[in-house]
Amino acid sequence: MMSLRNAALAKPQPKTESKSASLRDRLIETRALSTELASPLSDEDQVVQAMDDASPTKWHLAHTTWFFEAFVLKRFLPGFRVFDERYEYCFNSYYESVGPRHPRPKRGLLTRPSGEEVRTYRASVDEALDRLLDQALAPEAAELVELGINHEQQHQELLLTDILSLFASGPLKPAYRQAGPGVGGSEAAPLSFVSFDGGIFDVGHEGAAFAYDNEGPRHEVLLRPFKLATRCVTNEEWIEFIEDGGYRTPTLWLADGWNMVQSQDWQGPLYFEAAEGGYLQMSLNGFRPVDPAAPVTHVSYCEADAFARWAGYRLPTEFEWEVAAASVPLQGRTLGEGHLRPMPASPSVGLQQMFGDVWEWTGSAYLPYPGFKAAPGAVGEYNGKFMCNQFVLRGGSCATPDGHVRRTYRNFFYPHQRWQFMGLRLACEA
Amino acid sequence: MMSLRNAALAKPQPKTESKSASLRDRLIETRALSTELASPLSDEDQVVQAMDDASPTKWHLAHTTWFFEAFVLKRFLPGFRVFDERYEYCFNSYYESVGPRHPRPKRGLLTRPSGEEVRTYRASVDEALDRLLDQALAPEAAELVELGINHEQQHQELLLTDILSLFASGPLKPAYRQAGPGVGGSEAAPLSFVSFDGGIFDVGHEGAAFAYDNEGPRHEVLLRPFKLATRCVTNEEWIEFIEDGGYRTPTLWLADGWNMVQSQDWQGPLYFEAAEGGYLQMSLNGFRPVDPAAPVTHVSYCEADAFARWAGYRLPTEFEWEVAAASVPLQGRTLGEGHLRPMPASPSVGLQQMFGDVWEWTGSAYLPYPGFKAAPGAVGEYNGKFMCNQFVLRGGSCATPDGHVRRTYRNFFYPHQRWQFMGLRLACEA
Amino acid sequence: MMSLRNAALAKPQPKTESKSASLRDRLIETRALSTELASPLSDEDQVVQAMDDASPTKWHLAHTTWFFEAFVLKRFLPGFRVFDERYEYCFNSYYESVGPRHPRPKRGLLTRPSGEEVRTYRASVDEALDRLLDQALAPEAAELVELGINHEQQHQELLLTDILSLFASGPLKPAYRQAGPGVGGSEAAPLSFVSFDGGIFDVGHEGAAFAYDNEGPRHEVLLRPFKLATRCVTNEEWIEFIEDGGYRTPTLWLADGWNMVQSQDWQGPLYFEAAEGGYLQMSLNGFRPVDPAAPVTHVSYCEADAFARWAGYRLPTEFEWEVAAASVPLQGRTLGEGHLRPMPASPSVGLQQMFGDVWEWTGSAYLPYPGFKAAPGAVGEYNGKFMCNQFVLRGGSCATPDGHVRRTYRNFFYPHQRWQFMGLRLACEA
């Protein structure tokens, strides 16, 4: 099989945010990428669920397919008949409007339908999508295909982080893919900051290009002058925090965070293990020595917040981040780069790593923008109903499909969750 | 015993926010009020804890006393010796800096020290505070006494809501105090809205008067034009929500809220019970028919949010609320009124019920204001460490001691909690 | 108040199993003893429940009263009216036939009815019982009064072990009663064994005297020759087990026991704490140094079984115990002795400590005897429905009311429970 890295090299470079790639091409590419991401995995690997938050690979492959079937094909392809009526129960994720569904913590019990049947399901739906796209597409249908593409890209990232949680759970700790030759041993650029003026800024998405509903309405925010670190916090800095007793000092922590430290016995980022002479961390490249210069990853909001307090800084708000991001090109080490883990910042001047490498926790609770209204119907459940108890992350990661992230993109997770590629960038008052 | 209502009548009327009442007078009054609030309760009533979130009355009485002992007397009264060294372990609430403490869910097991011993403890500390206040007080000491007064006022409110949770837990459903001669049968003023202009506003506390650290720094916020309901949502409106299937319609709910509805079998506000011909609700006046015109109370953030969505409105942000509150006098039906439950709005023009009756959920997550820094030492644990996963409530309730609440006051609870006097006021875009 | 010990001295010595004491006298004595046992406790102490298995003192006082009301007075006293109809819901323990009841883990929330009301309730029911016993009593009524006496005696023992669980749960560790002038420093008699022949033996209760239904029918059992230790296992022996790594050696344990060791972090008997120079254990006489010569107490079946395996012995069966007990007088250090904790065996020859001091775990599962049928109606729920997952203990303890235990008496608890006065005696094949 062609490796992801090679695939990326062999294919024309993805033009991020290009409008030239047709919807059909992007649909085909996206559908193919899911299959490719699953290909290093056996059917066994694809069926199991390591924890309630994660889903099996096979479930991702089927659910993203069901999404097109339920929201696009059933409505817009005349004469379409669903592949198997029982799949809606199996592969609906959380759409209450659609009906009952298999309980989330039991997704890993679905040995039937088999991996082979799910691949056939995918092919069948792909073929139907192909027929649909042969026709002139109603605008609403096109929007839903676009949503389906972006939805599937999100699941591609989850597929990778979920398989990592599985591979980290057992004693054998296999690599999803072996790391490429060397890098490592690098030294991080020193911590420095870029200053930004205060003022009133427009934030949020506007316009015809695709964005999730939670990115709008575009609106004004008032910011005070602030400074933002040029790069993410590194493993080396995090290890200093550990060794300074960060995980044993309650006054550094939010109360909910300290509860997690104690009840879950947190002593470092997820998958970290102290070993002789250093630290190891499970990764998609296997269980490896931690690269001191690379961004720390797999830390929760609570940990990020405690670290920032220890360091004498704070997390940026999501709007500070977005305003700062306006000054840099929308590019970074996302999935197509093939690293599958965050890489050290280059020693250049100015903001680095704003896109790719790790999602960056912000200090902003995930809440609706002024004037936000969820879309009617089931797709309205996509984002809005999670606007409670979660925090916003920005910028994408090493597992985010190329072209998926935007400056206005709002990712969100609970403050105790750590299994995504989550890191942080420091900020402070100017 | 003189009833609270009578006490309020007999005493000179509390001058809210008056600076004329001396610190010493306010200390004495506050300490006396705690004792008075406990007086209708037997020692048995005072020792038990109905749920993890609640604390026993005796514990409140002792903890507020320990607060003065630990943070004021030990530091500022020469020669002071603590009443009993073991009490710090018993009655420290959550101050990690101070040391280990009795586990919160086991506060209700502390039959020793006895109620009588705790009363002696209070008297002993009161006497020492008296000696301290005989002297010229260092500014820091005065600030900490002020903090201790406000801290004790917060516990007075908790004492009442916690005893309600106890009295609601058993089959006998006693009244904390019988209701005064009836009001009831009232009709609510029709729902109407007041419009506010957008713009840049200053919010947060500034100046020499006491405020909690989480109310500052004062800073600018940018608001869009908005409308705010003239009164709180009533029981009658909430019953309409219930009877329209509000608790059975997942699309109205945040995902975390719907989980609560299902796992906790929520079918109405806390303490609500459907009965023939209407609804009853447990209250500090016993188990009573719900007053349709009174503000709904004991609803969670998730319920308030679902109601607002059902009604076609939203919750105000905490800053909208604060800006609107600038236009009305700082007065309302707080504890001194003696109702012990929220009362219907009067049919006047303009904003009603902004203070007192029920705490009003806002749509704002409880987060630090720009530039916020927690105070050093244990009192720095007072507010800042809870800035995660909670939402802000504004305005005080029928159980808030007179003079305690401010326009800038930020109360905060988890979005699933309901045992406080929590209600809501609707808002929308202008 | 007259102490228990003095009460025992002042009163005519209880004639165990004597038939001369009239039913009425024994009823009065039993009812009075409950009140006396509660008298060192404040109303606060009496209302709280330290764990699900335990009940508050007030609840014991009320439940035993309700038992007479529900099963005797309502049926046999013409014109009787219950004291308060709501009490059946409050104070029914587990009689499904009688109707719904307050949940067991919430017994400690019943601050109402108050202690004073429960005392009035007791007096009222006592007065009604007095009237009932003025008349000639139907045989069935007499049997139920007898059952009520024995039932209340069981609750007297629970009252003491439950209050110990409460007093052990807090930091102040008060004594229920101060110990009398010391014994202590004693040395245990060396471990020796008495041999018994095998054969067919009659076991179980028969005849007119009172016994619980689970003690019959009397039936034959076949025993092999066996040896029984002359005394119970001592603290000194148990400490040797601890210090030999008994709690860290999985092969000594039943699987369910090892699970408890690990999940509950058992490192010694309940209430044991290692201290400089020895061990302390919470007791009804307060937190005290362990007496090496006294029987170990507050050990579970799983611990007793592991100890026996470590020591190279086994637990006796309940029938071995019963056959051996036939050879010794039915007397021992039960409640009337006033020790309130197990005392060292005297250095005499032959079986010691068969009655009183500690209940002795046997290796017999608690199962029905051949031909056992539970009584019809609610009293049939008394014993039979617990014949699953529990083990039999024999012989009574230092907290068992005088005259309550019999040679055929079968006490039973789950194999992980430890809060009763539970110890063990070793046995082996002859």
Next chain:
Amino acid sequence: MMSLRNAALAKPQPKTESKSASLRDRLIETRALSTELASPLSDEDQVVQAMDDASPTKWHLAHTTWFFEAFVLKRFLPGFRVFDERYEYCFNSYYESVGPRHPRPKRGLLTRPSGEEVRTYRASVDEALDRLLDQALAPEAAELVELGINHEQQHQELLLTDILSLFASGPLKPAYRQAGPGVGGSEAAPLSFVSFDGGIFDVGHEGAAFAYDNEGPRHEVLLRPFKLATRCVTNEEWIEFIEDGGYRTPTLWLADGWNMVQSQDWQGPLYFEAAEGGYLQMSLNGFRPVDPAAPVTHVSYCEADAFARWAGYRLPTEFEWEVAAASVPLQGRTLGEGHLRPMPASPSVGLQQMFGDVWEWTGSAYLPYPGFKAAPGAVGEYNGKFMCNQFVLRGGSCATPDGHVRRTYRNFFYPHQRWQFMGLRLACEA
């Protein structure tokens, strides 16, 4: 692939308890049968674990292999090297003496080693066993091979009941194997009883033939005259129990059973579902109408006990069962028959179904026989450490490998467990 049924036909009929089959032949047959039982299952089916009590097929295949490696090959085959040192951690079940192991509830996460690797592991160990058996075998080695055969047979039964728990957990409810051409619609033989005399009987295993340690020592028991039903309780009888309100009548139940009924919402046997016009039950032949004449299966001890009480009978003791079993040939519908579900009794005279069809719950707690000593070392953990909280079942089931069960065989499960082929036979006093 040759079906199990055909395999049984094609092969020489298994001679149960025959001594003529050599150890080697039986080893080969047993090892082959495991592979054959797994063969209808995909690698996906084989890796997943539906509940904590169950294990994945792959884990069974690997664990039984590890058993030979750890207990036989490492000790007795010179020069033997383990296949992969990490497998001991993965595939040790509960042998504390051997060392740490992968947590039981996470066995279903072991996607690595793969199914293919486990098959290679099996082949490698089979080859080593072959080499071992080429030599003259030390008696201890032969005993351990025999134990390994019997151990693997037990796991064959678990493999089937565990895969049933998996297939029942999802919405598709696949058959492990389609049922053969129908029987069904049958009518059960009327309930009748066989009488047995009382007396002293020898029970338990003795002699050179293989038996588990828990079957001995052989010893005398004293029985009273009793009657035993000629056949097992049928589905038809059980449905009568359901429809008479058996699951809603607390007085029929042991307290622990009633807790299960309420907390788990038991309304019938495991996998039972009420449907229009009757009941369906998931089985290894798929989701099928219940056969009224077939033995009820998948009922817990608590249910069996409640049913017997409702019917006016009781469960037999394990010794009554064993004594009765002496009168019938050691044969029945075990795995080789190929039914994979219990079948109706034939209308013959005398005891039917004593072996095969369903394991029969007895009223005997699983306890050691007089004089029982566990073997030293890890194999001593095989049975003895489970002698707490479990009940004995007798007679084997439709999933028990041919030749595995004995008259003295003691199976044991917790009284709430139901996922095995568990049924019951009624008994009463003569």
